[in-house]
Amino acid sequence: MVTKQTTSPLLAIRGLITHFQVKETIVKAVDDVSLDIYPQEVLALVGETGCGKSVLALSILRLLPKNSQIEGSIRFNGVEILEASEEELRKLRGKEIGMIPQSQATSLNPLLKVGWQVREVLQLHKTLGKFEAREKVVKLFTRLQLPDPAKKMNYYPHQLSGGMRQRVLVSMGVACQPKLILVDEPTKGLDAVLRKEVVTMLGEEAAENRSSMLLITHDFSVAAVLADRIAVMYAGEIVEMGSAAEILEKPGHPYTQSLLDSLPGRGFKPIRGFSPSLSSLPAGCRFQPRCRDACPDCSALHPKIALTGANHYVRCFLC
Numbered sequence: 001m002v003t004k005q006t007t008s009p010l011l012a013i014r015g016l017i018t019h020f021q022v023k024e025t026i027v028k029a030v031d032d033v034s035l036d037i038y039p040q041e042v043l044a045l046v047g048e049t050g051c052g053k054s055v056l057a058l059s060i061l062r063l064l065p066k067n068s069q070i071e072g073s074i075r076f077n078g079v080e081i082l083e084a085s086e087e088e089l090r091k092l093r094g095k096e097i098g099m100i101p102q103s104q105a106t107s108l109n110p111l112l113k114v115g116w117q118v119r120e121v122l123q124l125h126k127t128l129g130k131f132e133a134r135e136k137v138v139k140l141f142t143r144l145q146l147p148d149p150a151k152k153m154n155y156y157p158h159q160l161s162g163g164m165r166q167r168v169l170v171s172m173g174v175a176c177q178p179k180l181i182l183v184d185e186p187t188k189g190l191d192a193v194l195r196k197e198v199v200t201m202l203g204e205e206a207a208e209n210r211s212s213m214l215l216i217t218h219d220f221s222v223a224a225v226l227a228d229r230i231a232v233m234y235a236g237e238i239v240e241m242g243s244a245a246e247i248l249e250k251p252g253h254p255y256t257q258s259l260l261d262s263l264p265g266r267g268f269k270p271i272r273g274f275s276p277s278l279s280s281l282p283a284g285c286r287f288q289p290r291c292r293d294a295c296p297d298c299s300a301l302h303p304k305i306a307l308t309g310a311n312h313y314v315r316c317f318l319c
Helices: 053-061 086-092 114-126 130-143 162-174 192-209 220-226 244-249 254-261 296-300
Strands: 011-022 025-037 042-046 068-076 097-100 180-184 212-217 229-234 237-243 306-309 312-314
Touching: 011 053, 025 053, 025 212, 025 237, 042 053, 042 220, 053 068, 053 097, 053 180, 053 212, 097 162, 114 130, 114 162, 130 162, 162 180, 162 192, 180 192, 192 212, 192 220, 212 220, 220 244, 229 244, 229 254, 237 244, 237 254
Parallel strands: 042 212, 042 229, 097 180, 180 212
Antiparallel strands: 011 025, 011 068, 229 237, 237 312, 306 312
């Protein structure tokens, strides 16, 4: 896919803050995040577990628990999502913005046949008849290489393998040919062969439907195959963002460098220490307690994200 930054963004997030009130504690899951996704672009959001990636995606769809507090702006195709009514949101979810959730083991209703679950999405948003919707599901399953698709429609989730369930989730996410697909950790828990198949399948579906994609992953190898741009997230904020090639070949932030160094093909060097609690963030740069290059300013001042090259942004005093 080709990034088309000469056009207006399909999704524009500005100063997004998503916090949770847990008794007397405030959990800063997403803290002042701004990013754009352009038509037919894949933006990968990369970071360790617990950094706020999934909360950001749920904020876009406003699928948050009652103890959440959300501020800022999320504009999708000109519509301010944070001001949209529940009726407007129902029309957006599934039809304009598709979601492929993280866990294929728990995201499907175990009591309903998988064909019915996909058919329901089509009948809700496309006003198709029962027979027409069924034929559409068979075509989707066929395109996604689900074996014996007409028969598999009548299976329950537990009767399918992990790879097959993942294909069903992809079918639900792309059934209405949404303009934007939110994909949360699509290869989590899959073996190497299935990971490759799922990555190929997602790329083909996005291209087929001319959809944009927010790809949430901790796996740089997945981002390298699918993404036009990469945004790196740490402790609730974006620390680096740029083209996929530049992030992978010339990372600017020490956290991005450390993530890449931890890959098996790059030395398998784990990052020292642990990610901070989102309810008790360190002073200054949030990565400085784990950073090998930290200077005195890093523990005293919080760096702002700044442009360091052509569309390459880094949140670091050293850059």
